[in-house]
Amino acid sequence: MNEEFGSSNTDINSPILGGSNCDYYYLKIEVQSYWIEYYKNKLNLKTENGLITPIGLEGKDEEIEGVGTIKKYSKEEEKEYARIMTEFDDNVFGKSQLKTEEYFKELWRNICEVGFEREDRNHCIETCKTLIREEVDWWKEREDLKDHGALKVPLLVEYFSWYVIWKQCKYDKLIVHPLHNYASKKQSVLKKNLPTRKVKKSISLNLQKIQFPELYEGLKRIGAIDKATSLSVFKNYLNGSEINSVVTPIKFKNSSYVSVFIYLCEEYGLQAQKEYFKWKEFFGIDPNYAKKQVSSYKNNHLGIPPYYHQMREVLEGIGCKLK
Numbered sequence: 001m002n003e004e005f006g007s008s009n010t011d012i013n014s015p016i017l018g019g020s021n022c023d024y025y026y027l028k029i030e031v032q033s034y035w036i037e038y039y040k041n042k043l044n045l046k047t048e049n050g051l052i053t054p055i056g057l058e059g060k061d062e063e064i065e066g067v068g069t070i071k072k073y074s075k076e077e078e079k080e081y082a083r084i085m086t087e088f089d090d091n092v093f094g095k096s097q098l099k100t101e102e103y104f105k106e107l108w109r110n111i112c113e114v115g116f117e118r119e120d121r122n123h124c125i126e127t128c129k130t131l132i133r134e135e136v137d138w139w140k141e142r143e144d145l146k147d148h149g150a151l152k153v154p155l156l157v158e159y160f161s162w163y164v165i166w167k168q169c170k171y172d173k174l175i176v177h178p179l180h181n182y183a184s185k186k187q188s189v190l191k192k193n194l195p196t197r198k199v200k201k202s203i204s205l206n207l208q209k210i211q212f213p214e215l216y217e218g219l220k221r222i223g224a225i226d227k228a229t230s231l232s233v234f235k236n237y238l239n240g241s242e243i244n245s246v247v248t249p250i251k252f253k254n255s256s257y258v259s260v261f262i263y264l265c266e267e268y269g270l271q272a273q274k275e276y277f278k279w280k281e282f283f284g285i286d287p288n289y290a291k292k293q294v295s296s297y298k299n300n301h302l303g304i305p306p307y308y309h310q311m312r313e314v315l316e317g318i319g320c321k322l323k
Helices: 025-042 075-098 101-114 118-140 153-171 178-191 211-221 231-238 255-267 276-283 287-298 307-317
Strands: 045-048 051-054 060-064 068-072
Touching: 025 045, 025 075, 025 153, 025 276, 051 075, 075 101, 075 287, 101 118, 101 153, 118 153, 118 178, 153 178, 211 231, 211 307, 231 276, 255 276, 255 287, 255 307, 276 287
Parallel strands: none
Antiparallel strands: 045 051, 060 068
């Protein structure tokens, strides 16, 4: 077991952070879907043509060769648009993390504080049951679950809580502890009642079909992605495809390359919402790291790496222009 109970909170291989084949993507996508609808309502946003935009900031349609029709706003409208959408992105991302990864971290921390010694065994299990029940009840008490299509979330929270605890016990070599056996049986029973799992919808970049192969070749040419990467997989991961198979993330040369690419997608207006959880799902980058890096690039807190300019040339070579 880890020497310090908090060590799992920073161990990227820990199940509570989604490592060691601990897949709670289903819960994350449903929780995020709830917060998206919640903050759309709170911030007076609408969904039109697949994009979330503020009501009242309509802009004007403008045809851009090689890109298509985009919205153009005045400087004042752009500033207000950016403020509202930043608030939306930050709230959705923050609350989704708080009710998934941060919740699992705190759950495990509290269990570890009780301890796993023989005299603490019953207390350990009862503490776990109480904390999970409190989280499930918090969701059940949300009066807007039905309005936001999130009625399945409480059951998912209960199942994945026991699932993660079961995985974490195995990871920390606690398989002989009663908590491991209890969690194993509990998640197995709850799994039978889970609703049908949705297909995963990949990242959706505002590119034409012909541009994906060109982008793929350009990223290979500068060494950002491995030459053995499949074009069909690369395209499916970035064109908004619905995927119901196991996702094997495409690896860039390193995580910094991915964060630069995410930042450039924002600079060139290729992605309406950042959806950092999807970048983790399809390209293996930690959402917190990606968010921090993109923010630093945007605010000039970090020096721009040399491959930033190489990636810009790739994007401009396929007809992309700064928004």
